[in-house]
Amino acid sequence: MTNAAVLAALADPTRRTVFERLRRGPASVGEVAADLPVSRPAVSQHLKVLKLAGLVIDRPNGARRVYYIDPDGLGELRRWLDQFWDDALEAFKNEVEMPKKVRGRRKS
Amino acid sequence: MTNAAVLAALADPTRRTVFERLRRGPASVGEVAADLPVSRPAVSQHLKVLKLAGLVIDRPNGARRVYYIDPDGLGELRRWLDQFWDDALEAFKNEVEMPKKVRGRRKS
DNA sequence: ACTTACAGTAAGTCATGACTAACGCTGCGG
DNA sequence: CCGCAGCGTTAGTCATGACTTACTGTAAGT
Incomplete structure (x- = not known):
């Protein structure tokens, strides 16, 4: 799962700043470090x-x-996020439809 | 920027496992901890x-x-990612179109 | 009312990683 | 050929946070 590396990389604030700096356009190490x-x-x-x-x-x-x-x-992370989003929405909707049913109770 | 908290939360492997466990459906703390x-x-x-x-x-x-x-x-993170993706693509395409121009040189 | 079960909190330990300083390497100029 | 400039790497330090143990609080059953 490459998402782990991507998420870990984007978690650090400084690294995210570096990444957002590169969003404007390509740059060298010295140019990024100057900011x-x-x-x-x-x-x-x-x-x-x-x-x-x-x-x-x-x-x-x-x-x-x-x-x-x-x-x-970014595309990989985006796809992972989309799939996650769909599953979560379905589970959420499925939960709303049965408000007083058995629900979780996964204990056998 | 709430994205920082979201990315930091999703960066930890254990926490991501907890989150993916909740994707199947709602659960209590003990149920999640059991797995x-x-x-x-x-x-x-x-x-x-x-x-x-x-x-x-x-x-x-x-x-x-x-x-x-x-x-x-997830929606917030998705929007942030989409915007980032668009900007990156535009910058990338813009870079390909002018291969020997001034390029970065953001100094000044 | 007492006990049992489940969840959140506090304090403490330990590992991960972000950062700096110093060094070695590569490519271009005089 | 030699010096300079820009990067990457290594070793080392320090802070953040993930985890456990022990405790407190709360809701239900007997």
Whole structure:
């Protein structure tokens, strides 16, 4: 389940800020670190995590390394969320329809 | 930004397991804890986090307390994700169209 | 009214991870 | 060829949070 990595990556506030910074457009490590109160290596580590989660892709451009957002990573999470949403709605509706029935009581 | 709480809540594997357990249908704390290798207070704490994030709602049913999934919480995250997805796609397409232009250079 | 069962809270322990400082590597310029 | 600039990596520190044990509160049954 890749969703675990994606959710774990998006959970950290700093990492989410980095990710949202990349939403405007591609940027190098130094450019991202310039806007954040953390050091450059920290940004590099965050980008590594985002890369392992499949959320960003890096392209070496000479000495610089430019990071882009990978739309596929978001797509997977989106599909998982959609399925979850459908199931939850169905279960919820199913619950409303039988308000005084047996309900849970899964104890055998 | 409520997304922070939602993402932080869904980042933990155990908490995600609790949430997925609730997807099948409503359940009490003891029922959820029976299927997990953690103690009952741990499940209670996880449910508290999920409740603060707006992902679940609890309804006291006598001595038992039954937890349901709150569809609204997922809806918010879904909207945020959709917007993010659109922006990322646009930025990506915009990047492909101008391969040798100024690109980022957000300095100034 | 007393006991039993179920749930939330408090305090404490321990692991995960976010961050910094220092170092090594690569590519471009003089 | 040599120095500089930009990144990544490693080692180490420190804070956050996940988990357990013990306790308190509440609702139902006898």
